[in-house]
Structure formats: C-alpha cells, structure tokens
Amino acid sequence: MTAMVLDVDGLDALLARLREATDRVIGPVARDGAVVYEDIGGVDDLPRGIVDEQGPGHYRIEHRDDEQRFGYAVGPHSWKRYLFPPSIELMRARRTDDGAFAVDPAPAPTGTLAFVGARACELHAIAIQDRVFAHDADYQARRANIVVVGVQCGAPAATCFCPSTGSGPDIGPGLGADVVLTEVLDGGGHRFVARADTDRGTELLRELPGRPATETDAGDAEAVLDRTRTAITRTLAVTGLDLRDLLAATLEHDSWDEVAQRCLSCANCTLACPTCFCSAVDDVTDLDGEATRVRRWDSCFTGAHSYIHGGSVHADTRSRYRQWLTHKLGTWWDQFDTSGCVGCGRCITWCPVGIDLTAQVRALTQVEVR
8 A cells, every 4th residue: 555745746746647647627626605626727726724614504614824725524515416417418309300300318428537635424425326326327437437536534524423324534445535645734744644545546646746654644644533533523323224213113203393393495405415316307398399308406305306196295394304314314224225324414514494413313312112
C-alpha cells in the first residue's frame, strides 16, 4: 500500500494529474452560502478556511483564519447527482419521412469523472446505490467511469451519526476510493497524508512532489479520525435488523401523527439524501410530432408518486413520512440486504422544520414491542 505526504502544491499536482486522466474533475466548491460539488480546475477552487455549522433545519458556512481545504462535513449535494442524475433522456420517438415512427434510445453515457473529497458515508452511499441500480444500464455506464479521491472526515457536523450506521468516519481499504487523503494542520505544517488503495491510486501518486509517509505522519492522520469519532455524539437508538423489526411493530404509534403535524412533504430530505432513488418517467411531445421520454427524480413525499388508479396509496403526510422512514431504515434490508441510511445527517440539516430522524427513532423505542 503506497502512502506519502503531499503539501498544498502536491495536492494541486494530484488534481492536475486527474485532469489529464479524466474528462471532468468534480470537487467541493463554496458557492451561494454552501459547499457544493462542481467542476474544479485546481487547488485554488477548493474551499479555503471554511467550516459548516449544521443543526436540525440549520446550515451556515463560516470562515476561519487557516488554509484548510476540507474542513467541512457535507453539504446539500451528494455524488448521487453524477451517477443518478436528476434528469436523463431515456429515448426519443420521431416520425420518419415515410410517415412511420422510429425510436432512438438515448446514447450510453461516456466520459470519465474524478470525484474529489468523498467522505466515508458518501462512499457507503455509492455502494448502496450500486445494489439499487445493479441492473440499470445508465447508472452502470456512469459508475464504471469514475476515479475517486476520498478524504477522511476531520470536521463532523452536529447532525452526523455515521458510526451508528457503520458508515464512517474512517475510509477503510476496499471502500471504493482510489486515493484516500487525511488533511493534517498542526505544528508540523499543512500536509495531506495520501494513501493509495488501488493500482490506479498508486499510479496517480507516482512521482508527485511529496515524500514517503512516516509512522509519525500515520499517527497524526489517525489522530484526526480519533478526534472525529469523539466529536460525533448523535446516535440511532438501535441499528440494523432490530430497527427493522421495531419499525414494523410500531406503525400505529402516536409519534407518526406528531411528526406529520410538522412535516411539509417538501421532499427536501429525499433530494439531499445520497441513497434515495425514487424516480418518475415523463413523456413530452413537441409540435413536430417528436416525443421524448425522460426519467427524473421523484420522492415518496409527493402525492403522485404512489398514485394508482383511483387515488394515492399514501394520501396524507403521516403515511408518506412513515413510508419514507420505514423503507429507509427497515424494508430496505428486505430489498437490498442493507440499510438505506449512511448517517450523513443531510435529511436533518436540510429539513425546513428541523425534523430529526434519530429523534423519531428514539420516540419509537419507548414503545414495548410485542
């Protein structure tokens, strides 16, 4: 396993190598008061001295007097938007000169992407969506063409609870990252301890301006993770299959009514979530007789999502919120042999009324399950 230490210039050299090896390099950018994932050209595009303050229904970025590039947790974007885009064309039907119709399937996605700055929870989310979209040709084509530079989490948000879901904070070997960076900012200077987890990662690090990592560097990198583990205090009351059984046994609990009184059915939680995968298909016809079929993100919080002839299966907010939570933490196990939650806390932060998934689970655990 290759491990070396890069300074800021060395990180810039790594980004330059990614630009040479891929068609687009996507990474964190501070824009419009948030850290989002967009195209980046070099190290100067990364957030500098920025930390995010998060809580239920609350998000702010603040500036510090340092040069840290990855000193934030996670923002409203997830890598889902590049592997399962918000809208894609599926096919196009057109009238030919002889009056017949021809159907043209959408071309397969091409081009290689580099993801820079992925955290452990996000890599777990990608692995979950790999199962969800195991037979989706569009997703698989995009998934096959990514290079990942992960970053160990050094600044968790108050809404994070990844240890409860087994999704972090450590990016362990085999989690899908080609290179894993740990940003260390201390008396030893500003440096990035870089570890190659794949042959492609080893090639990316080869001959970069840096030095071999020492045991001291490895210890400093582990200390970053130790501080992160200590800082994460939010938890799920129970995890895994026990939680699935709890949810199934408490479908009529009064807390579902209480949360429904606050929920706006706005779908923010599902849009920000890195694993939610609901979609709808629309057919659009123009005046020339050409029709386009488009797949777009949808949400179980919309009335139309569960509409069947005669009405919606989930006609009220209580039913929709319960469907979302029991699927995310419970019946997802039946479909994909995993939970649908990675503990990133986005659903808590980006809920306009601050509904807390972990608080709802705690309320359910107060019930005697028979």
